[in-house]
Amino acid sequence: MKNTVTKxxxxxxxxxxxxxxxxxxxxxxxxTPTHVTEVMQILTTGKLAGSGEQPRFTNSAWTVHxxxxxxxxxxxxxxxxxxxxxQYMKYTKVMGTVNGTEVxxxxxxxxxxxxxxSHTFTIASLGFNMPVPVAPTGKSIVVTATFKPTKTxxxxxxxxxxxxxxxxxxxxxxxxxGWMTGKIKVVS
Ligand SMILES: [Cu+2]
Numbered sequence: 001m002k003n004t005v006t007k008x009x010x011x012x013x014x015x016x017x018x019x020x021x022x023x024x025x026x027x028x029x030x031x032t033p034t035h036v037t038e039v040m041q042i043l044t045t046g047k048l049a050g051s052g053e054q055p056r057f058t059n060s061a062w063t064v065h066x067x068x069x070x071x072x073x074x075x076x077x078x079x080x081x082x083x084x085x086x087q088y089m090k091y092t093k094v095m096g097t098v099n100g101t102e103v104x105x106x107x108x109x110x111x112x113x114x115x116x117x118s119h120t121f122t123i124a125s126l127g128f129n130m131p132v133p134v135a136p137t138g139k140s141i142v143v144t145a146t147f148k149p150t151k152t153x154x155x156x157x158x159x160x161x162x163x164x165x166x167x168x169x170x171x172x173x174x175x176x177x178g179w180m181t182g183k184i185k186v187v188s
Contacts, residue, residue, distance in 0.1 A: 034068040042076035042119055042132065054173045055080070055119065055163055060182030064149060069098070071146045072130065074121060079137040082161035082169060083114045091120045091160045094145065096128035102145035104133050119159045123184065126155055149186040156183055 041058040055078045064070045084091055093111045094102045101108045112131040119132040128147055135141040159180040162169030173179040 034065065035071065036064055036068060037071045037073055038062050038064070039073045039075065040121070042074060042078050044078055044080075054165070054179070056173055056176070056179035057119075057121075057159070057182065060157075060178040061184065063185040063187060066149050066152050066186050066188050069146060069148055071144055072121065074130070074132055074143045075140050076118060076132050076135045076143065077140045078118050078132075078163075079135050080163070081115060081118055081134045082163040084117055084120070084161055085168070088120075088160040089114065091122055091129050092117060092131055094130060096123075096126060097130070097145045097147050099146075102130045102143055104131075104143045105141045117161050119161050119163055119180070121157060122160050123155050123157045126151075131161075152186045152188050154183055154185050156181065 039059060042055055043058065045054045045056070057074075092114050094100060094109065101110050103109075104112065112133050116133045117131050118134045120129055121132065122129045126147075126149065130143060130145040132143050133141055159174065162174065163180060164170055164174030165172030174181070
């Protein structure tokens with residue numbers, strides 16, 4: 001009996017460092033607290049502030065990892081409003097963020113009133129939406145929201161505020177890749 005215990009203990013001692021090493025490296029790769037920030041700006045053509053010109057996002061394509069914490073920081077210089085319409089009215093609400101809110105102009109909110117929406121950053125297929133309020137003229141507004149992508153793939157994002165040209169504002173920038181639509185990748 002004594003021998004058995006000793007052997008078992010010895011076995012544990014012999015195996016433990018190997019298991020330990022495996023556990024440590026496994027844990028490190030699975031739960032390394034990665035937190036990335038993607039900064040996007042919303043500029044209007046030709047100048048950084050002013051209404052009536054075609055707006056566009058910068059950094060319209062980026063890649064993040066599944067499971068990491070991703071903060072999207074949008075700095076908008078657009079002082080024009082583009083109230084949401086019809087089926088897109090739901091995008092006045094913040095959706096899919098880790099705590100159901102975003103911080104817009106220093107305030108924590110869960111929605112932006114329709115009349116005050118300038119743009120949205122929406123990844124519909126991930127259920128993610130952050131409405132961007134109108135910026136003060138000649139200044140910028142900063143909007144941040146955090147989410148954790150739970151699946152891999154290439155996902156299209158859109159602005160659903162009618163901020164482009166045409167009778168209902170859905171042409172021009174709204175249909176130009178890299179302006180009010182783009183793609184993000186979530187890799188493993
Ligand atoms: Cu827009």
